[in-house]
Amino acid sequence: MHRSTDDSHTSWRHIWRLAWPIIISNVTVPLVGAVDVAMMGRLDDPAFIGGVGLGMMLFNAIYFGMGFLRMGTTGLVAQSQGRDAATQIARILVRGLVLAFVIGLSVILAAPVITGIAAALFSASPLVESLMVDYATIRLFAAPAALGNMVLLGVLYGRQQMFGGMLLLLIVNLINLALDFVFVLGLGMDVTGVAIASVCAQWSGFLFMIWFINRPQSKIGVGHFLQLKLILAALRDHAAYRRFFILGRDIFIRTALLVLCEAMVLNKAAKLGDLDLATCQLVLTLFGILAFALDAFAYAAEALVGEAIGKRNPEHLRIAIRRTNSLAAALALVIAAILWFGDTIILRLFTTQTALIAHAHAHWLWACLLAPASFLAFQLDGIFVGATRGQEMRNAMIVSASGLTVALLFSDAWGLHGLLAAFIGYLGLRGVSLWWHIDRVYAQADAPLQQHS
Known part of the structure; x- marks a missing residue:
């Protein structure tokens, strides 16, 4: 049963x-x-x-x-x-x-x-x-x-x-x-x-x-x-408050770095010119919209992973991670296809400026890569939230922000293409740097049960 x-x-x-x-x-x-x-x-x-x-x-x-x-x-x-x-x-x-x-x-x-x-x-x-x-x-x-x-x-x-x-x-x-x-x-x-x-x-x-x-x-x-x-x-219960404060501190640092990274990208785009800035803002706006969809399976992962760890049920944990990740990956591919085939319609929803539409078309591949590059980061955020492993989330974000900073230093030669490529790479690095620590989540489901209130 x-x-x-x-x-x-x-x-x-x-x-x-x-x-x-x-x-x-x-x-x-x-x-x-x-x-x-x-x-x-x-x-x-x-x-x-x-x-x-x-x-x-x-x-x-x-x-x-x-x-x-x-x-x-x-x-x-x-x-x-x-x-x-x-x-x-x-x-x-x-x-x-x-x-x-x-x-x-x-x-x-x-x-x-x-x-x-x-x-x-x-x-x-x-x-x-x-x-x-x-x-x-x-x-x-x-x-x-x-x-x-x-x-x-x-x-x-x-x-x-x-x-x-x-x-x-x-x-x-x-x-x-x-x-x-x-x-x-x-x-x-x-x-x-x-x-x-x-x-x-x-x-x-x-x-x-x-x-x-x-x-x-x-x-x-x-x-x-x-x-x-x-x-x-x-x-x-001061011990429980302390645990929550430590978890909150790590997640807050991670979140602050997220905001900083997007600000760095926009600031870099502003130096390239108004048209590049407008195109970059459009791409980031699309990213914000698709994040609402990808968050759905990340939130499901939070609940299921946390429950599995609470039960100390490794099999439940592995199934939850595999299936939520699979559904998120499928959704990411659907989003990419919609962006690829619906480019003109989508762009005209945002602007009537022909110059901006043409410029965005020239860089549209990067918009189509947003969901496939970022879905793993969303999912692993959810998995690590469910495992209450804020320290790993913080450290992975520090690594990712550092990677983006270095990439931006060398992106000038390729203009907006280089900037958007750096952003896509940063999204992928967020996922990879968290996946590096996934064994700690699995080990948590095997650990002796401890009561936290």
Whole structure:
């Protein structure tokens, strides 16, 4: 019976059941930003678009940098799921929410400093800078809820409740979209309207999901976690906090290097000229879009790998890794084929500039290689998150960033082709440098069981 349960948890059908809600919910994420910009595009000054765009960039940088809250929570919960330790999961949730609120409140208190630094870095016009500060100051009040939602997503994904995660993201994003129309088109507000819409949406999603998972009949497995005795026990466990901080530190460094590498590529492209910069930005935008699709199987790997390690089931682990990787590879090839055969249509969706379309066509091969070059990195990120091996993720990213830095030093002779080739090589190196340590993940499933709470 034990064997059949494991097989059902790593079946192709089960993996797809984990992946499709991620794909659906991820589609709504860029849509919200697009609608925010579209709302501002209806006003009488392009500065409104610039102000919202820079404000969104600032908030997204903070949000992306705090990604360790979701990833760390997912790995820890998935392993506790494998051990059937519901109390441990509830404690992980409590500790994560406390940390999210401490960071979120700190962000609110530091808002004047954060917006001041951003204004100095962006060097925008006085009007755009003023609008950016107005937008960001309001939007940052969503920080505790937004970071809390990351923890909730981590619990949901770790428990393999991807539908619950989809529900949370759909609630947040659909409320955001609806309030954009109400505040901007209905009430005639400007950047303050879209900022308030985001704040209301994040808090609505957070409060709903707290109620949803705390119901006695909740299938999430942490019902009644809002108990004083459990909360105090979770907060007193300093060893568990230390473990989470170490994991979070390593993932944060890895994430910061990811952002730095893309910034290095764009900075290099800017030195080549406006047309090269626009083409490079288009390629990176495509990369950001396809990442939403490839993330689906990486998230499935997080949950399945963590569960297998929690159960100390090496066979379950090997099947989960092999099958999620196979599905991700197939998806990467499908994406590459779509880009290859749909090049003209895709480019015309992004721009009507004939010079840019022609220049992008000349470099389109690199866009088609994005998914095949990067899918292994996405998958191994998921595998190592599930194994809570942040140190290896950090070290692999240091190696990859170093490789990109060296490649960029020698890319000038080949212009944009050299730059994009360096970026593709960097994506591949991310996967290879993580795969180098895969034996440590397999060994973890054979290690003696240790209780972590």
